[in-house]
Amino acid sequence: MTAATVATLTSPPSLPRIARRVLPGFGLTLGLTLVYLSLVVLIPLSAVFIKAGSLPWGELWNIVSAPRVVASYQLTFGASLLAAAINTVFGFMLAWSLVRYNFPGKRLVDALVDLPFALPTAVAGIALAALYSSNGWIGSLLAPLGLKVAFTPLGVLVALVFIGVPFVVRTVQPVLEELEVELEEAAASLGAQRGQVFLRVLLPLLLPALMTGFALAFARAVGEYGSVIFIAGNIPMVSEITPLIIITKLEQYDFQGATAVAGVMLIFSFAMLLVINLLQAWSAKRTGRGR
Amino acid sequence: MSAGVLHGRALARRFEANPATREPIWMKRLILMIALTFFVLFLVLPLVAVFSEALRKGWLVYLAALVEPDALASIRLTVLVAVIAVPLNLVFGVIAAWAIAKFDFRGKRLLTTLIDLPFSVSPVVAGLIFLLLFGAQGWFGTWLFEHDIKIVFAVPGIVLATVFVTFPFVARELIPLMEAQGRDEEEAATVLGASGFQTFRRVTLPSIQWGLLYGVILCNARAMGEFGAVSVVSGHIRGATNTMPLHVEILYNEYNFAAAFAVASLLAMLALVTLALKTFIEWRAGRVVTVDD
Numbered sequence: 001m002t003a004a005t006v007a008t009l010t011s012p013p014s015l016p017r018i019a020r021r022v023l024p025g026f027g028l029t030l031g032l033t034l035v036y037l038s039l040v041v042l043i044p045l046s047a048v049f050i051k052a053g054s055l056p057w058g059e060l061w062n063i064v065s066a067p068r069v070v071a072s073y074q075l076t077f078g079a080s081l082l083a084a085a086i087n088t089v090f091g092f093m094l095a096w097s098l099v100r101y102n103f104p105g106k107r108l109v110d111a112l113v114d115l116p117f118a119l120p121t122a123v124a125g126i127a128l129a130a131l132y133s134s135n136g137w138i139g140s141l142l143a144p145l146g147l148k149v150a151f152t153p154l155g156v157l158v159a160l161v162f163i164g165v166p167f168v169v170r171t172v173q174p175v176l177e178e179l180e181v182e183l184e185e186a187a188a189s190l191g192a193q194r195g196q197v198f199l200r201v202l203l204p205l206l207l208p209a210l211m212t213g214f215a216l217a218f219a220r221a222v223g224e225y226g227s228v229i230f231i232a233g234n235i236p237m238v239s240e241i242t243p244l245i246i247i248t249k250l251e252q253y254d255f256q257g258a259t260a261v262a263g264v265m266l267i268f269s270f271a272m273l274l275v276i277n278l279l280q281a282w283s284a285k286r287t288g289r290g291r
Numbered sequence: 292m293s294a295g296v297l298h299g300r301a302l303a304r305r306f307e308a309n310p311a312t313r314e315p316i317w318m319k320r321l322i323l324m325i326a327l328t329f330f331v332l333f334l335v336l337p338l339v340a341v342f343s344e345a346l347r348k349g350w351l352v353y354l355a356a357l358v359e360p361d362a363l364a365s366i367r368l369t370v371l372v373a374v375i376a377v378p379l380n381l382v383f384g385v386i387a388a389w390a391i392a393k394f395d396f397r398g399k400r401l402l403t404t405l406i407d408l409p410f411s412v413s414p415v416v417a418g419l420i421f422l423l424l425f426g427a428q429g430w431f432g433t434w435l436f437e438h439d440i441k442i443v444f445a446v447p448g449i450v451l452a453t454v455f456v457t458f459p460f461v462a463r464e465l466i467p468l469m470e471a472q473g474r475d476e477e478e479a480a481t482v483l484g485a486s487g488f489q490t491f492r493r494v495t496l497p498s499i500q501w502g503l504l505y506g507v508i509l510c511n512a513r514a515m516g517e518f519g520a521v522s523v524v525s526g527h528i529r530g531a532t533n534t535m536p537l538h539v540e541i542l543y544n545e546y547n548f549a550a551a552f553a554v555a556s557l558l559a560m561l562a563l564v565t566l567a568l569k570t571f572i573e574w575r576a577g578r579v580v581t582v583d584d
Contacts, residue, residue, distance in 0.1 A: 021394060022474075022478040022481055022482065023393050023394070023474060023477055023478060023481055023487070023490070024481065024486070024487035024490075025389060025390075025487045026390065026393075026394045026396075029386045029387070029389045029390035030390040030394070030396070032383075032386050033383070033386055033387040033390050033391075033402070034402075036383050036386075036387075037387075037402075037405060037406065040451075040454055040455055040458055041405070041408055041409055041455065041458060042405070043424075044420040044421060044423075044424055044455065045408070045412070045420055047420050047423040047424055047429075047430065048416065048419070048420055048423065051423050090325070090326065090329040093322050093325055093326040093329070094326040094329065094330060096322060096326070097322060097323050097326040097327070099302065099303065099306070100303055100306045100307070100312070100313075101303055101306075101307065101319060101322075101323060102300050102303045102304060102307065103323060103327075106299075106300070106303075107299070107570070109327070109330060110570075111566050111567070111569070111570040112330070112334050112335070112338075112566065113330075113334070114566055114569065115334050115338065115562065115566065116334075117509070117512075118509075118512045118516075118561075118562035118563075118565040118566050118569075119337075119338070119516070119558070119559060119562040120515070120516025120517070120518060120535075120536045120539075120555075120558045120562070121414075121516070121518050121519070121536075122516075122518040122536040122537075122539050122540055122555070122558075123341060123516070123536070123539065123555040123558045123559055123562075124337060126341075126539065126543050126551060126552065126555060127337040127338070127340045127341045127344070127552075127555070128337055130340050130344050130548075130552075131336055131337060131340050136340075137336065137340065138332075138336070161333060162333050162334075162337065165333055165334060177302060181305075181306075181309065181311070181312055184311045184312045185309070185311040185312070187311075188310070188311035189311070194314055194315070194318075197311075219411055222413070223411070223412065223413025223414065223415070223416070224413075224414075225413065225414055225415050225518070225519035225522075226414070226518035226519050226522075226536070230540075230543065243413050243414075243415040243416075243519065244415075246415050246416070246419060247415060247522075247523065250419065250422070250523065255422070255423070255426070255428055258419060259419065259423065262413075262415075262416045262419050262420075265413050265416055266412065266416060269408075269411040269412050269413070269416075270411075272411060273404065273407070273408065273411045276411075277404060
């Protein structure tokens with residue numbers, strides 16, 4: 001320990017980093033980046049907290065804990081968790097099929113997986129509403145079973161599953177592609193059944209990627225607005241999502257109420273961003289894919 | 292897209308040929324069937340439904356809905372917003388990627404995370420923040436009113452909200468790409484006397500062109516299709532502040548389904564073109580990697 005301390009003390013102070021920069025433009029590009037980031041993102045976002053913070057605490061609490069708002073949290077977070085779980089299961093199967101099997105139309109399937117990224121949410125919303133309404137292609141099949149999807153909380157779930165599809169597929173797919181075949185070969189040669197190989201070898205390796213995909217889909221679903229409102233029916237206390245609460249408050253010129261609820265959503269967004277960053281770091285470590 | 296790794300059909304063929312990495316045929320069929328049923332149910336059917344509903348009342352109704360003045364105004368506004376927002380974020384993306392990928396500095400990870408921030412903010416909140424700044428009760432509301440400048444419920448607000456939601460697209464595409472390419476080539480060019488801009492244009496740009504295009508295409512798709520954020524700041528003035536997605540909503544809420552789906556079908560076509568270009572770029576970029584090997 002002393003030797004190490006002496007070494008650090010006696011080693012020459014490292015050169016200032018600026019001396020080793022060969023490329024020009026560091027100050028300029030970093031400065032412009034910070035200015036633009038502040039103007040477009042950071043200052044506007046801080047407005048939410050400053051505005052919400054100017055409310056007395058009691059009033060703030062009353063707004064964000066009103067029964068109608070709490071019901072919207074339950075629906076938004078519940079449906080988002082469920083949608084992310086559904087996406088994890090089926091997205092995994094889709095990613096597995098795309099990496100491990102050949103089938104006709106594979107390239108088309110691979111390209112269309114990103115449809116929810118490219119299709120405007122309002123278009124997705126009215127299309128899903130048309131499909132699942134009682135006279136739509138899917139709705140008319142479910143109606144005889146007594147299942148109503150459109151204009152119920154189930155409709156919210158369907159919309160959130162739609163917008164979450166690419167997240168799990170696109171996080172798991174590259175990890176599956178780069179998985180070492182030798183691991184499975186070794187397990188198989190040691191007598192493991194295919195199911196055992198999957199559960200004991202593959203799943204632990206893929207778990208961080210699956211969880212990252214889940215978290216990404218969940219975070220996106222919680223904030224989603226466009227695709228949900230057309231199919232949800234938007235009945236207060238039943239099928240009203242939190243982003244819609246903000247819109248409703250704005251339409252009633254209740255800016256403080258809208259800002260308070262937006263603050264809750266923003267805090268959640270920051271927390272999810274942190275979780276996702278940690279998961280991605282874990283995933284990169286587990287699969288040995290240095291960043 | 293790392294070099295040396297098999298992709299697509301070749302990779303799958305290797306898995307299917309190896310007894311240690313393939314499932315019994317019944318299980319393979321079962322997994323494929325479930326995965327593809329999910330795919331058709333959640334992705335293909337909504338897409339087909341858009342076009343089917345749009346053409347339900349025939350081509351004449353379809354075309355009439357598209358050439359109607361309010362629809363044309365919404366198309367013009369959507370293009371205008373994208374023409375402003377996309378280049379802004381393109382320039383920012385390149386500048387930010389240069390700073391982050393080509394230099395070491397403290398707080399780099401934090402900066403990268405902050406650039407991604409708009410992706411995790413709900414679109415509704417993204418719209419709300421500009422109301423808080425520029426709305427009648429906002430920070431600059433009184434000043435703007437006194438000087439007769441309209442930002443929210445007008446085109447500038449729509450542009451601002453769109454710039455916010457499409458902010459990360461180009462930067463997050465370029466940063467990993469430029470980091471992976473290292474700095475040696477640019478440093479060599481600089482040492483040999485090229486100016487910063489020459490280095491960027493002659494050395495960096497050729498090697499990031501596909502990634503740049505990729506980011507621009509995704510940025511454009513989101514800019515033209517954004518609904519939630521734009522909806523909050525637009526004020527929904529027909530023929531003046533309605534973008535295409537907002538026009539779709541108005542028509543839909545008026546039970547004018549054929550017209551709503553007709554305008555929606557244009558946006559769906561935009562999405563399909565986006566996906567086709569994206570696939571093409573991935574194929575091109577993949578090919579470049581193989582040739583380089």
